[in-house]
Amino acid sequence: MxxxxxxxxxxxxxxxxxxxxxxxxxxxxxxxxxxxxxxxxxxxxxxxxxxxxxxxxxxxxxxxxxxxxxxxxxxxxxxxxxxxxxxxxxxxxxxxxxxxxxxxxxxxxxxxxxxxxxxxxxxxxxxxxxxxxxxxxxxxxxxxxxxxxxxxxxxxxxxxxxxCQYHWFNRDYRDFQDFLDALTSRKRKQIRKEREQVAGQGIAFDWCAGHELSEVEWDFVYACYANTYYVRGRAPYLTRSFFSLVAERMPAAIRVVIARQGTRPVAMAFSLVDGDTFYGRYWGCLGDFDRLHFETCFYQGLDYSIAQGLRRFDAGAQGEHKLVRGFEPxxxxxxxxxxxxxxxxxxxxxxxxxxxxxxxxxxxxxxxxxxxxx
Missing domain, CATH: 3.40.630.30 (Gcn5-related N-acetyltransferase (GNAT))
Structure with missing residues (x-):
């Protein structure tokens, strides 16, 4: 054939x-x-x-x-x-x-x-x-x-x-606190402290599906994504137009969380979902905020996965810091x-x-x- x-x-x-x-x-x-x-x-x-x-x-x-x-x-x-x-x-x-x-x-x-x-x-x-x-x-x-x-x-x-990668598994947690209750006391306190530090900087989060973002907001998403490469002296793999095209062609699979300090967007995480899995893909920040990476990339995704009944959060390659936050090898x-x-x-x-x-x-x-x- x-x-x-x-x-x-x-x-x-x-x-x-x-x-x-x-x-x-x-x-x-x-x-x-x-x-x-x-x-x-x-x-x-x-x-x-x-x-x-x-x-x-x-x-x-x-x-x-x-x-x-x-x-x-x-x-x-x-x-x-x-x-x-x-x-x-x-x-x-x-x-x-x-x-x-x-x-x-x-x-x-x-x-x-x-x-x-x-x-x-x-x-x-x-x-x-x-x-x-x-x-x-x-x-x-x-x-x-x-x-x-x-x-x-x-x-x-x-x-x-x-x-080896690191994935989080939803063991029928009712909410984020239920997940925290499954952790040792020291790790619960660490995660609570990290989340409090982010909230104390006046940062709140908005979740959007692919069709809900304007081109101006996609400009911001790309600027954050590209900055993670620029700070290491590298060029980003993806072009700006990729984000617009994938949002046009498969908007229902896209989830973007945007971190805002007041009305100013400061960071984002771009993810995809399928039937039961949340895939954390790209993140970026345009400022220096204590512990914002952990909140935007991990805790927001865990909150979302629990609320939506998703069974797995695939956080991708590398990063032993994921282990102490409940992601399993x-x-x-x-x-x-x-x-x-x-x-x-x-x-x-x-x-x-x-x-x-x-x-x-x-x-x-x-x-x-x-x-x-x-």
């Missing part, structure tokens, strides 16, 4: 792409991925070139797909393989370009091989054979979920890599198919050692959680 490569997701009808998704998948929807492309957040000189792979039947109907990008670097992936690329450079092996199956700039686990499982296996067969012909060193599929893990686990040549998984046999052997050895360290860290992190013993 023929495989198509889409240099733009607009070459496929949104309904045809979204029909391959199983359940709510906000980051995989045509609306989200096409907004990245149409806004110029990927493409051009970004080092991300859309190259989505589709397996179609004889009539051209998509049976399986992989959201994919040809990469000229490893930034914006959150599964860090720069060390592998450096080793290749020292050995005279070309590591870039590579093919990446992922959602750009979004370390959120989810469906990656879309559609029918048997068709997805055929798609993988073709991708593996095609990599050398296309001048690609490797294929990487990041932040997978169980269905993709099961498919890749039995395939020759694929290497598994685990990582969870394992993530990615998969890597490396064409060069020497590189594959070296990476396999590295991953075996790394896996032991990750699991040991996971146990330590679980022991550091602030919940009271039952």
């Amino acid at each position: 023929p495989i198509r490569t889409l240099a733009s997701l607009n070459d496929l009808q949104p309904a045809a792409w979204d029909a391959l998704l199983c359940g709510p998948q906000p980051f995989l929807r045509h609306a989200f991925l096409s907004a990245l492309e149409d806004s110029g957040s990927i493409g051009g000189r970004s080092g991300w070139q859309a190259a989505h792979r589709l397996l179609c039947d004889a009539l051209g109907k998509p049976l399986a797909a992989l959201p994919a990008y040809v990469k000229a670097h490893s930034y914006g992936e959150y599964v860090f393989d720069m060390g592998w690329a450096d080793a290749c450079q020292r050995a005279g092996i070309a590591y870039y370009p590579k093919l990446l199956g992922a959602v750009p700039f979004s370390p959120v686990s989810g469906q990656r091989l879309l559609g029918d499982a048997s068709a997805a296996a055929q798609l993988l067969d073709e991708l593996e054979r095609d990599l050398p012909r296309q001048g690609l060193s490797s294929l990487h599929i990041n932040f997978t979920q169980a269905d993709t893990d099961a498919l890749l686990a039995g395939r020759e040549g694929w290497l598994s890599r685990i990582g 969870v394992l993530t998984q990615s998969w890597h198919y490396l064409c060069h046999p020497g590189l594959r052997a070296a990476v396999m050895e590295f991953l075996q050692e790394e896996r032991g360290h990750i699991k040991a860290y996971l146990a330590q992190a679980q022991a550091a959680l602030p919940y009271r013993c039952a």
